[in-house]
Amino acid sequence: MQDLTEAVQLTDPLELADPKPNPACTVCMALDRQRTEARRLGDMTQVSDCNIEIRRHPHSRPRGARS
Numbered sequence: 001m002q003d004l005t006e007a008v009q010l011t012d013p014l015e016l017a018d019p020k021p022n023p024a025c026t027v028c029m030a031l032d033r034q035r036t037e038a039r040r041l042g043d044m045t046q047v048s049d050c051n052i053e054i055r056r057h058p059h060s061r062p063r064g065a066r067s
């Protein structure tokens, strides 16, 4: 009864942590391009930096915008 065996194959946590950029935000989209390029080059530090920037970038949320 080892249910955990199915959980052994985890995907890369860095991949899971990838925040989605706001398509309407030029800053986020630029960061997204940077992140893609950094990943292509294998620069995971830069990838992580871009993820942090995207995650922290403030946006006005569409929900509740019209009041």
Ligand SMILES: [Zn+2]
Pocket: 022, 025, 026, 027, 028, 029, 057, 058, 059
């Ligand atoms: Zn943004």
